[in-house]
Amino acid sequence: MKVNTKFLAALSGAALLLALGGCSSDDSGKKLDSWAKGVCDQAAGPAKQIDDANTAISQVNSGGTPAEVKKADSAAFQQLSNAYKELAGIFQKAGAAPNGDQGQTFQQNAVTTLNHLSAQYESLMKQVDALDTSNQNTFADGLKGVSDSLTKTTADVQSSIGTLSQGDAGKALAQQPGCQRVSTTAAPTAASPSAS
Numbered sequence: 001m002k003v004n005t006k007f008l009a010a011l012s013g014a015a016l017l018l019a020l021g022g023c024s025s026d027d028s029g030k031k032l033d034s035w036a037k038g039v040c041d042q043a044a045g046p047a048k049q050i051d052d053a054n055t056a057i058s059q060v061n062s063g064g065t066p067a068e069v070k071k072a073d074s075a076a077f078q079q080l081s082n083a084y085k086e087l088a089g090i091f092q093k094a095g096a097a098p099n100g101d102q103g104q105t106f107q108q109n110a111v112t113t114l115n116h117l118s119a120q121y122e123s124l125m126k127q128v129d130a131l132d133t134s135n136q137n138t139f140a141d142g143l144k145g146v147s148d149s150l151t152k153t154t155a156d157v158q159s160s161i162g163t164l165s166q167g168d169a170g171k172a173l174a175q176q177p178g179c180q181r182v183s184t185t186a187a188p189t190a191a192s193p194s195a196s
Contacts, residue, residue, distance in 0.1 A: 031098040032172045040178030042090045047178075049083035066133035069143070077125035081118045088114035097169035106169040124150055 053076040060072045091110040097103030127149060131142040165174070173179045 029098075032103075032168060033175070035094060035097050035103075036169070036172035036176050037178070039090055039094045040173060040176035043087065043178045046083040046086045046090070049079050049086070053077075053079040053083070066131070066136060066139035070128055070131055070133055070139070073143075073146070074125050074128045077121045077128060081121035081125060083118075084114050084121065085118035088118060097172070099168045102167060103169060106167060 056072055056079075057076045060069050064072075088111050091107055091114065094107065096107045099106075124146060127146050128143075131146070132138050
């Protein structure tokens with residue numbers, strides 16, 4: 001059974017979309033806007049890493065050898081792990097959003113959630129690295145297991161990350177071009193899964 005590698009890429013950006021996409025616009029003050037701008041301006045680097053990793057996964061040749069697929073997927077998962085870890089670091093360094101106790105909770109949730117996502121992609125990379133490439137069918141079965149793990153991980157992360165798109169801090173992030181760019185880099189891959 002061949003596994004849909006573009007589907008894997010589609011899922012990888014979904015959580016980031018929820019984390020930084022925010023809700024409706026709301027002017028919550030200059031300090032909060034400045035905080036959001038500081039976070040979002042730094043998000044361009046990790047967003048590019050996520051976009052590049054999604055592209056790499058989507059371009060894996062379905063007719064390629066198991067070793068080629070394994071190498072490409074492993075590298076992409078590692079890149080995704082690094083990008084989400086970098087995003088968590090951005091939130092950590094930004095400090096609490098300047099809207100009282102809610103700002104500190106928002107920041108802590110962002111850091112925890114993005115670090116969790118980074119760890120999940122690291123785990124997926126290790127799962128791919130452990131696949132046996134000596135037999136096409138065995139490899140395909142193993143890759144299906146990776147796909148199933150990714151689906152479950154993404155669902156778990158999406159459920160916990162929803163709070164980061166709410167409240168004044170989430171709305172402030174949504175207004176910033178840097179965070180809007182993060183959303184658009186993830187969207188093209190997510191919109192075009194195809195069987196492989």
